[in-house]
Ligand SMILES: Nc1ncnc2c1ncn2[C@@H]1O[C@H](COP(=O)(O)OP(=O)(O)OP(=O)(O)O)[C@@H](O)[C@H]1O
């Protein structure tokens with residue numbers, strides 16, 4: 001029987017609010033978890049950026065990573081620590097690096113998801129290189145953009161095959177706009193995708209390990225109103241379908257933390273954007289949903305750290321493909337079977353049991369914390385970083401009030 005400490009590292013960039021809340025709630029939980037004969041406590045630290053010896057050991061059991069998609073020194077340090085030191089990290093860095101939106105569409109189309117019709121087109125212009133002219137001269141076929149537009153139909157979306165953050169996304173209403181947008185697309189490799197239009201509901205499903213959270217999404221609103229505050233906006237069947245969709249995607253790609261956007265038209269949910277392995281985690285966009293995210297992050301990282309959950313170094317798609325190869329199985333059943341693989345990989349049942357036994361006070365501790373001045377000052381810090389000075393108090397109050405509304409509802413429901 002020994003007292004041992006598991007270490008969680010936060011690999012951060014511009015994030016401000018969630019780490020402050022995460023660290024303070026973790027502290028308040030005062031965890032001393034009996035585990036396999038030991039008493040396990042948790043420590044949390046921010047990962048620093050510095051030169052490293054590839055053979056130096058890693059002091060963390062779990063790293064919550066927010067840098068891999070753009071900061072390569074941290075990404076490579078994480079890879080080293082997975083390969084050599086048994087680190088568990090959210091998310092799989094190889095998968096974040098190589099699986100763009102395009103791969104995610106192709107894989108999920110193969111699994112049977114109703115992704116809207118999507119084409120890839122060669123770029124309008126190129127960085128001149130020695131091999132470019134002979135390659136294009138020999139092999140690039142002239143194509144009729146208008147004919148492709150007619151095949152897909154209007155309206156459609158033109159967007160980068162590896163997109164994120166609404167970069168270079170445009171809605172295209174007709175052929176003349178399509179030609180104009182293509183002229184403007186420069187060196188970008190673009191998808192053309194049939195619009196789900198008109199849609200009657202748009203949902204973002206956030207997944208964190210086996211946990212999911214559905215939010216109605218209003219893409220035309222300003223940033224602070226895009227995540228709607230509505231509750232109970234879809235049926236339980238629809239909710240389960242979206243949860244199973246998200247769990248499938250996340251387990252397939254090794255993304256413990258990801259979000260999936262789906263739009264509903266004529267009763268069908270079309271997933272359109274689900275390669276988001278560094279999802280928005282800020283109170284300034286999530287507001288009422290922010291406490292869910294912080295709590296889900298805490299639960300999953302504590303579970304992985306305490307149980308020393310082994311990190312899956314390979315993705316292993318074969319079990320998903322085996323189910324996809326059963327065309328006689330109705331899609332909904334296949335999706336459930338994929339999600340069951342996800343639940344197994346995320347150890348859903350063991351996780352629930354762990355939380356019930358070892359984190360029964362988390363909801364209460366977090367509920368208290370989100371009513372404190374410390375929480376409000378974390379919100380204010382994020383608002384200060386994003387908003388002009390004269391709007392800081394107004395928006396801090398707005399997000400604060402939405403979180404207090406969540407607290408009131410959570411209390412009433414408990
Ligand atoms: N096929 C589609 N049908 C309807 N709307 C679409 C479609 N594709 C994109 N959109 C709209 O354009 C927005 C941006 O597209 P998308 O989410 O694919 O890009 P992104 O750059 O990955 O965005 P994010 O900021 O979520 O990372 C979507 O939120 C949605 O409002």
Ligand SMILES: [Mg+2]
Nearest residue numbers: 165166261273
């Ligand atoms: Mg999107």
